[in-house]
Amino acid sequence: MTSPVDYRPATPADVPSLHATWAEAFTSAHVTQLYAHDPGRLARTFVAVEAGTVVAAVYYLTRRVRNAAGGVDLVGGVANVATRVRARGRGHIRRLLDLAVTAMAADGCAWSLLFTGTPGVYLSSGYRPFTLHYPSGRPAAAVAPLPPDWVVQAEAGVDWAQLAPLHEAFNARRPLSTVRDADDWRLRVPVWYAPPTQLLVARQHGRTAGYLAAQWAPGCVRVVEVAARPDRPEALRALFGAVARTAVGRGVRECVARLPADPAIDAALPYLLTDPVTRTDATGMVRPIHAAPDHLAAITEAPGAFHWPADYL
Incomplete structure (x- = not known):
């Protein structure tokens, strides 16, 4: 029988088990290295906590991304999405993405961006893939x-x-x-x-x-x-x-x-x-928040549209 799960923003007390969750999912040191330099990270990190332990997490950071009209949009970039092996298949990421998107909307984000090798995880949360050539x-x-x-x-x-x-x-x-x-x-x-x-x-x-x-x-x-x-x-x-x-x-x-x-x-x-x-490269996905879907389509389908690897989330 599983314990009740609490879905909420992370607190300082969650950090050790948050890092342990990421250690199960990622081998690269840059995950925690870049995270540590974000001063507002905990308020934008959403965790599923079971029996006092983080079992899943979604984090986002705000980024300024150029649009197809020559302007710049505020974007919620999703990163460090992970679920512990024992807690997978229970819908934790979908619940946490709901919290993250609500927070992005409050932050004034026009849309959301992520990169993934498992796009199926995000389709039910309103994300749609795009392709770079x-x-x-x-x-x-x-x-x-x-x-x-x-x-x-x-x-x-x-x-x-x-x-x-x-x-x-x-x-x-x-x-x-x-x-x-x-x-x-x-x-x-x-x-x-x-x-x-x-x-x-x-x-x-x-x-x-x-x-x-x-x-x-x-x-x-x-x-x-x-x-x-x-x-x-x-x-x-x-x-x-x-x-x-x-x-x-x-x-x-x-x-x-x-x-x-x-x-x-x-x-x-x-x-x-x-x-x-x-x-x-079909790893990118976007989701409208305050922007209309055709605004996103104009960006991702524009000639020359590109996202450099150093700007990955």
Whole structure:
């Protein structure tokens, strides 16, 4: 016989069993690492408590996300959803999502966003999936050398905040992209793109013009973020060429360009890929709150709509 379950916001006393619940579900340290830096986290963490122990949890944080009209929406980003193995199949997540969405509405969120490998969990709570597309192929085999006024270097220990203006300008009107604040550059981006992710920076005459984040694995390289000054789109050619030359030199046969459809990216893509094919990412889901469903459809279906991995929740 099961004990009664209390569904409510988390309290400081819940934190040990909350962390234990997440430890059952996630192996990555970033779950609690990023959570610990959110000053309002407990009021936005909803827990199912049975016999004094957290058995399921849903957490959300507010994010500013660009919409299809060139503006910015306040969005409730759902994260760290987990249920202990012994408590699964009892509807805890649906009940907790109801509490979270009510709180998002009170916060003024236009809609809600999440990423998941188990979309069926969220359909009954009003979330609907959307699909992102990106290219993949063999690394470009013949890439012209850089002009003498360009330098591309791998940099470790970079101050990510110095790259913020490039990212902001490159994504100024990109639907579904997050408007990053100072804490994102100080905490979230360095966690998601921590080593062994490689950062390449392109400079022309010593001035930073673009950057690229790449993740190398045996036989494969994934390009997971790029940005270039709007008046220096050739920075992308320099960065893509540097990745392709390294990939060919290492015998890498697959290059995944997890990048949006964008005129500057498309023009530079032959410097990175040969015979590209389209891949899809169907892990994203959205739910209207104060916004109308067609407002969300316009965002997720807009040409160039994209959500960068460093902005995952």
